[in-house]
Amino acid sequence: MSKILEGRWTAKLEGSFVVFIIGMRINKPWLIHRWLPLVVQMTRMLRELYPRPDLGFMGGKTWFGRTIVLIQYWRSFEDLEDYAKARDLEHLPAWAAFNRAIGTNGDVGIYHETYCIEPGQYENVFVNMPPTLIGAVAPMIEARGARASARGRLTDSKPTA
CATH class of the missing domain: 3.30.70.100 (Alpha-Beta Plaits)
Structure with a gap:
């Protein structure tokens, strides 16, 4: 597990x-x-x-x-x-x-x-979970600061220019 x-x-x-x-x-x-x-x-x-x-x-x-x-x-x-x-x-x-x-x-x-799915078109959060779904195939980072909200995570996933 x-x-x-x-x-x-x-x-x-x-x-x-x-x-x-x-x-x-x-x-x-x-x-x-x-x-x-x-x-x-x-x-x-x-x-x-x-x-x-x-x-x-x-x-x-x-x-x-x-x-x-x-x-x-x-x-x-x-x-x-x-x-x-x-x-x-x-x-x-x-x-x-x-x-x-x-x-x-x-x-x-x-x-x-x-x-x-294009960059900036998805967000996710996992609370007290083992890595699962996208969390099992992508690097996991703490969802704090700007990443604490769904909008913040969505903005964080947009490509930078």
């Missing part, structure tokens, strides 16, 4: 980055043979991504339930797109398998959202 950072902290990345939210919803839980392969495939993708920072994946967090949510951080949209289209990596075969096995039959739902 990560050490709790007592007090108020903020995470700051240099430059632009991408927040990618992806997941699935188990619409028919009793059809384990329909949704379990997707969980296995996503696990394979994450095992492939974590040791390969050259692919642009910075890290993320997963929550499990009937709806599974993964929040991921990528260096750029181009890196994310390159990974999605790479024939020699895990995603493209998994996507093809999903379309063959599930397609639009409704047993399992999948989704994703992509946010391209």
